[in-house]
Amino acid sequence: MRSLREKKHRKREGLFLAEGLRILTEAREAGALPEFLFFAPEGGGHPLAQALIADTEAAGGEVIETTPDILSKLSGKENAQTLVAAYRDRLTPLGGIDRTSADIWIVAQALRDPGNLGTILRTSDAIGGGGLILVDDCVDPFSVEAVRASMGALFTQAIAATRWEEFVAWLRSGPGQLVGTSLRTDTDYQAPRYQPPTFILVGNEAQGLPQAYERECDLLVKMPMRGKADSLNAAVATAVMAYEVLNQRRAR
Numbered sequence: 001m002r003s004l005r006e007k008k009h010r011k012r013e014g015l016f017l018a019e020g021l022r023i024l025t026e027a028r029e030a031g032a033l034p035e036f037l038f039f040a041p042e043g044g045g046h047p048l049a050q051a052l053i054a055d056t057e058a059a060g061g062e063v064i065e066t067t068p069d070i071l072s073k074l075s076g077k078e079n080a081q082t083l084v085a086a087y088r089d090r091l092t093p094l095g096g097i098d099r100t101s102a103d104i105w106i107v108a109q110a111l112r113d114p115g116n117l118g119t120i121l122r123t124s125d126a127i128g129g130g131g132l133i134l135v136d137d138c139v140d141p142f143s144v145e146a147v148r149a150s151m152g153a154l155f156t157q158a159i160a161a162t163r164w165e166e167f168v169a170w171l172r173s174g175p176g177q178l179v180g181t182s183l184r185t186d187t188d189y190q191a192p193r194y195q196p197p198t199f200i201l202v203g204n205e206a207q208g209l210p211q212a213y214e215r216e217c218d219l220l221v222k223m224p225m226r227g228k229a230d231s232l233n234a235a236v237a238t239a240v241m242a243y244e245v246l247n248q249r250r251a252r
Helices: 007-013 021-029 047-058 068-075 114-126 144-150 164-171 234-251
Strands: 015-019 036-039 062-065 083-088 104-109 131-135 158-162 177-181 198-202 219-221
Touching: 007 015, 015 021, 015 068, 015 144, 021 047, 021 083, 021 144, 036 047, 036 068, 047 062, 047 083, 068 083, 104 114, 104 234, 114 131, 114 144, 114 234, 131 164, 158 164, 177 234, 198 234
Parallel strands: 036 062, 104 131, 104 198, 131 158, 177 198, 177 219
Antiparallel strands: 015 083, 036 083
């Protein structure tokens, strides 16, 4: 279980770690139960923990009582949560994404920071988005850091991973407006009327979107920068864009 902190072992086993009563309860409410559940006695008595333990056992999962020290070794944190669980990989094939199930989708290209990825998943959940499509070489969405930052949204959102060429071919096979955030445009992000389903494309934290990718977009927009900074954090920019699209839907 401890080896699941490393990507190669997660890929080999098809499992990933999540920790904490809140995130594990979010997973349970979304219909996801762990293959393995570890708990310390002081955490197992909570009613939500009891429900999680009972449902995991009923679904055939393995429940193991252990010590806070062992939980710390599993999670890699000195002050570990009182519950740690291992879940089955939740990647959805791109062809299995139902674009009509939500008005807003987020597409991330070469995203590198697990905190950004988790925060973007949390934003997508907050706006009622369908999920996150990872393009090219992105950070692993099932790393402990990304799972932690998602605050349970990992279990409510579809997640797909693909290459750019495959994504474009899939996108153009059905409805969908691709909107890229870029500094190489004069179009303010509040000016266009976004059409559902809207796919918000965000680029790498340091490099932004490649120009070839920008040329594939139906729209390029930018947010005003009134201070000395020339760009926003990728997760923050995604949230600003996502709420603008959502607010346009609410105003109709």
